[in-house]
Amino acid sequence: MDDGVLLSVRDLRKRYGPGCEFCCELTGPEHSTNICPRCGSVTAVNSVSFDLKEGEILGVVGESGSGKSTLVQCIYFDQDATHGEIRVSGHGNGDDILGLPRSTKRKLRSRLMGMVYQNPLRGLRMDITSGANVAEKLLEADVFHFARIRERAAALLARTEIPEAYIDRFPKSLSGGMQQRIQIAKALANNPPLILLDEVTSGLDVSVQARVLDLIRELQRELKISMIVVSHDMGVIRLLADRTLVMKDGCVVEQGLTDQVLEDPQHSYTQLLVHSAL
Amino acid sequence: MMRCEGLSKTFLMHTRGGTRIPAFNDVSFRLSGGEFLGINGPSGAGKSSLLKCLYRTYLPSRGAIWYTDAASQTRDLAAADEHAILRLRRHEIGYISQFFPVIPRVSALDTIADSMVARGFARETSLLRARELLDRLAIPRSLWGLSPSTFSGGEKQRINIIHAIIARPRLLLLDEPTASLDAVAARDVVSLIKELKGEGTAMIGIFHDRALLMSLSDQVVEMAPVRVGGVA
Numbered sequence: 001m002d003d004g005v006l007l008s009v010r011d012l013r014k015r016y017g018p019g020c021e022f023c024c025e026l027t028g029p030e031h032s033t034n035i036c037p038r039c040g041s042v043t044a045v046n047s048v049s050f051d052l053k054e055g056e057i058l059g060v061v062g063e064s065g066s067g068k069s070t071l072v073q074c075i076y077f078d079q080d081a082t083h084g085e086i087r088v089s090g091h092g093n094g095d096d097i098l099g100l101p102r103s104t105k106r107k108l109r110s111r112l113m114g115m116v117y118q119n120p121l122r123g124l125r126m127d128i129t130s131g132a133n134v135a136e137k138l139l140e141a142d143v144f145h146f147a148r149i150r151e152r153a154a155a156l157l158a159r160t161e162i163p164e165a166y167i168d169r170f171p172k173s174l175s176g177g178m179q180q181r182i183q184i185a186k187a188l189a190n191n192p193p194l195i196l197l198d199e200v201t202s203g204l205d206v207s208v209q210a211r212v213l214d215l216i217r218e219l220q221r222e223l224k225i226s227m228i229v230v231s232h233d234m235g236v237i238r239l240l241a242d243r244t245l246v247m248k249d250g251c252v253v254e255q256g257l258t259d260q261v262l263e264d265p266q267h268s269y270t271q272l273l274v275h276s277a278l
Numbered sequence: 279m280m281r282c283e284g285l286s287k288t289f290l291m292h293t294r295g296g297t298r299i300p301a302f303n304d305v306s307f308r309l310s311g312g313e314f315l316g317i318n319g320p321s322g323a324g325k326s327s328l329l330k331c332l333y334r335t336y337l338p339s340r341g342a343i344w345y346t347d348a349a350s351q352t353r354d355l356a357a358a359d360e361h362a363i364l365r366l367r368r369h370e371i372g373y374i375s376q377f378f379p380v381i382p383r384v385s386a387l388d389t390i391a392d393s394m395v396a397r398g399f400a401r402e403t404s405l406l407r408a409r410e411l412l413d414r415l416a417i418p419r420s421l422w423g424l425s426p427s428t429f430s431g432g433e434k435q436r437i438n439i440i441h442a443i444i445a446r447p448r449l450l451l452l453d454e455p456t457a458s459l460d461a462v463a464a465r466d467v468v469s470l471i472k473e474l475k476g477e478g479t480a481m482i483g484i485f486h487d488r489a490l491l492m493s494l495s496d497q498v499v500e501m502a503p504v505r506v507g508g509v510a
Contacts, residue, residue, distance in 0.1 A: 004361075053361055214383055221392075239381070243360050257334060257360050264336040268292030275293055 001087055001094050006193055006226045007052040007075075012084035014070050017041025019082070029248040029269055034065065044070040045081070046250035054089075054193070055224040059241030059258060061231060061273070066247040068230045069118075072196045075228070076115050077105045088112055088194075110140045114187025118199035120179035123186065124171045130157065130182045131167035137189035156185040160215060177208035184215065188223075198230045213239060234277050238262060246270045279449060279480045280309040280332075285341035285356070287324070287331050300504040301327035305341070307499055311448070311478045314471075316495030318488065323501040325484045326376055329451045331356070332482065333373045334363045348448060368396055372447035374455045378434040380427045387412070387422045390441050397445045404444070411440045415466050431458040439467060443474060450474065452483035456490070468494070 001008055015023060020039040027034050027043040034043050045067045052058050060068045074081040085096040088108075097108060117123040124133050134153040143149055157167055160181040171179050180200055187195050197216070201209040217240060220227060229240050237244055237258060244261045246254040246269065254267040265271045287301040302324030309315050317325045330336040332343060334355055343355040347370060353362065367373075381389060387408055394404035412422060415436045421429065426437045435458045442450065452471075456464040471494065475481060485491040491498070 056361075210383060242364055256337075257363060259335045260337060263330070264289075266290075266337065271291065271293050 001089050002051065004053045005051045006054045006056075006089050008085075008087040008089075009051075009075065010049045010085045010087075012045055012048045012071065012074060012086070013043070013082045014045040014067075014074050014079060015041050015043050015082045027249060028251045029253050032249065034067065034250040043250045045074060048084075048245075048247075048252050050245060050252070050255065052194070052226050052228065054226055056243065057220060057227045057229060057241045059229050059231065059237035059244035060247060061234060061237050061244055062247035063232060063273070065249070067250040068247050069198050071247070072115075072198050072228055072230055076113055076196055077102075077109050078115075110137075111190060112192055112194055114189070114192045114195040116180065116183045116187050116195065116197045116200045118202055120171060120176070120183055123183045124179060126170060126172040128170070129168050130162065130171055130174070130185075133171065133182055134186045134189055137186045141190045143190075152189070153185075156188055157182070159188075159219070160185040161211075175208070176204050177212060180204065180212050181215070184212075184219070188219070188225075191223075192225070194226045194228070196228050196230075199232070200229075201236060202231070202233070216240065234262060234274065246273065279311050279346055280307075281344040282307050282309075282332075283342045283344070285328070285331060285343060286339050287327055287336055288339045301336075302501060303504050305499060305501070307497070309449075309480050309482065309497075311480050312475055313480055313496045314475055314494050315480075315482045316491040316498040317482065317484045317501060318491060318498050319501035320503065322503045324504065325501055326453050328499075328501070329373070329453050329482065329484065333367070333371065333451055334358075345449070369445075370448040371451070372442035372445075372449070373451045374439055374442045374453060376453040376457070378426070378431075378438045380425065380434065382427050383425050385423045386417065386426050386429070386437050389426065389437065390444055393441050394445045399445070407444055408440070411444060411470075414470065415440060416463065432460065432463060435459060436463065436467070439470070443470065446474065446477065447479060450479050450481045450483075452481060452485075454484055454486055457486060464490075 018039055019041045022038045023036040023041055023043050024046055026037055028046055036043060048071055062068045070079060073079040081098055084098060086098045087094055087096060091108060131153045134156055135149045138149050138152060154167060162178060162181050166174060171182055201212050213236065231237055241258045244258045245252045246261060248269045254261060254270045261270060262274055265274050283306050285305045286303045289299040289301060291297045305328060307315060317328060319325055327336060331338045338356040344352055345355050346352045347366060390408040391404040394407060395401055417433060417436055426434050439455055456467055459467060
């Protein structure tokens with residue numbers, strides 16, 4: 001792996017359905033579909049490759065059905081990729097980790113990655129307290145000392161600006177913005193080098209969105225965490241991402257510096273996207 | 279420090295059925311540290327587009343931009359990979375844009391200091407220098423803790439300028455840095471620019487005030503709007 005590269009993704013594919021030899025060629029932006037006309041399989045992610053450097057924020061932008069969420073779910077092992085290789089610096093001797101057994105991948109994921117979902121129901125357990133949600137993540141990483149867990153959970157929740165009074169409250173009684181903050185605290189629990197954020201502010205009120213984004217920016221600058229930020233909102237991408245991938249129908253149609261992609265888009269779809277923004 | 283060869287930019291608008299809009303054609307120049315290259319020409323001549331190509335906000339269509347960095351490594355910015363460009367932007371190349379991108383909710387002081395912190399300087403040092411420059415360009419102290427989003431055009435422009443120069447870039451790109459400023463503020467900015475120049479910063483600048491441009495420049499590139507095949 002190259003110098004300073006944290007995550008290397010090569011030829012990642014995710015297909016739903018039986019698949020056939022034509023799936024990859026007959027789907028994609030030129031065909032305006034991600035459904036294979038021959039066998040009906042959905043090519044949700046079609047041959048995506050990129051490198052993520054340490055401390056970098058990569059944006060992934062695209063409309064519904066572009067495959068951007070599926071892409072991060074494959075990286076987070078929530079979904080099993082159909083094909084491809086993922087390498088993480090410092091782990092597995094630079095070998096591909098996608099092929100590892102599930103239990104190994106789960107352990108690796110606990111140590112290396114944090115994930116914040118658009119829907120807090122996916123990222124949080126509603127039946128335990130906010131503090132316990134964060135603590136659970138620490139337990140996953142074999143931190144068993146009770147006092148230390150409590151201390152670290154409290155510190156993380158404070159850092160994500162969740163009032164102390166909410167530590168022992170259940171997420172379902174808290175607002176959307178608060179729930180996202182708990183997710184962020186949980187994602188940070190094990191000091192992972194990589195955090196994945198999937199549409200984390202969609203559906204939030206603008207003032208709440210602003211504060212969550214500010215928090216993400218500050219944390220990233222303070223902790224130098226690498227991030228992959230998925231959003232359909234180009235304002236979010238512009239604020240957070242150094243580089244951006246643009247996806248359509250499962251494929252990456254353009255990638256480059258965020259300001260270049262937004263101000264001098266090369267691909268016709270990116271131009272359409274940029275000119276459609278309010 | 280920089281050798282630009284045959285640089286050209288044409289926009290291809292897919293959403294308009296493939297219309298080609300030429301921005302500028304065949305620009306070449308050489309620039310050393312401490313030199314000021316002025317870009318002159320009427321509106322629509324492609325001056326800002328040239329600067330944006332140099333900063334890689336626009337992708338040049340043809341030509342090369344050879345840049346020799348602080349470690350004496352030379353690369354073509356037009357073709358360099360994104361990480362290299364990001365590193366250069368963070369450490370060596372500053373850009374004062376014609377419009378003032380503001381990060382909402384971050385105070386003027388922090389916005390400016392962060393630019394230096396990103397380069398590896400300590401926060402205290404950065405804040406000190408930020409305050410120095412804010413005083414120098416007469417930004418009232420009462421505004422330092424506020425986000426520039428509510429500032430006047432002239433104030434925003436001054437914040438923009440300080441943000442770009444605080445970490446003493448090796449190369450500075452200036453797009454109309456005094457456009458929204460009154461004579462006094464403009465004079466303060468010019469004196470800062472001259473100081474930087476004296477410290478060895480290379481500069482490429484667009485000024486609407488031709489006299490000012492000529493007084494600062496060691497060399498000038500004249501640009502004219504590209505004629506599109508006969509039809510107006």
